[in-house]
Amino acid sequence: MAKRTVAQVLAEATGHLSADAITGAVQERQPDVSPSTIYRILEEFEELGIIVHAHLGQGAAVFHLAGAVHGHLTCEICKRTFEIPSTYFDDLSRDLLESYGFELDRHHVALSGTCARCRALESAPSG
């Protein structure tokens, strides 16, 4: 049962795993698990509320156990991503709820922008 192995991989993971990374980790223990099976299991786990996924950039979604929800920043230039405490969203979240009745999901999509390093490189051309 691949389901159990997927659960173990997710439980042991420290950070965010793409479906592809999960497939790789599972295949180290069960070589013949196919990507479609992984996607099906992830979908089921998500419906059960065990895991969540987030979109950090243009690429593949990442998955991790539900629980401590945090925000994400993605640099549009270097594509690195950063985790931020979800408290940064407290005020915005309240404002959006008051103005639009919109309930913000703090972790599902990363905020886009330019990281400190890339901002420095932009202002100092040949560095």
Add this chain to the structure above:
Amino acid sequence: MAKRTVAQVLAEATGHLSADAITGAVQERQPDVSPSTIYRILEEFEELGIIVHAHLGQGAAVFHLAGAVHGHLTCEICKRTFEIPSTYFDDLSRDLLESYGFELDRHHVALSGTCARCRALESAPSG
């Protein structure tokens, strides 16, 4: 020159247009313009700073003339999107800059969450 027609379509558009919608609108005036040409032109316009694109959900990106930058909300349930004034991001933007040196891009990706209507439907099941 398809470039001129694309520019007209973008200038006349009120809201956000997907590449596919732009292709359709252009083809009403020049039937044989191919999608790849549209993408190439959009890429050039974006490099020139004439237009910007945003990701509003899981689907296709949307394009519009650069200028008044606003934020976007996308409902994860009904997939509708809403524009919000970029001032909503002022505080968060300042905080991220102070804490991480991260410069927020307010329009590039939509904030994800649940809209008022879908929240109401969730709490009132058979409505």
Add this chain to the structure above:
DNA sequence: ATAAGTGCAAATCGTTTGCGTAGGC
């Protein structure tokens, strides 16, 4: 025998790329 779990290949969607060609200079 029935339902659930799965592998594989093909399909999908948005977007990009390679290649060859037509026109402007």
Add this chain to the structure above:
DNA sequence: GCCTACGCAAACGATTTGCACTTAT
């Protein structure tokens, strides 16, 4: 002749789906 602007078809990456098979119960 060379460069730009294309059209077309194929490639692409992430994900989904159809279908046949195997396994538990």
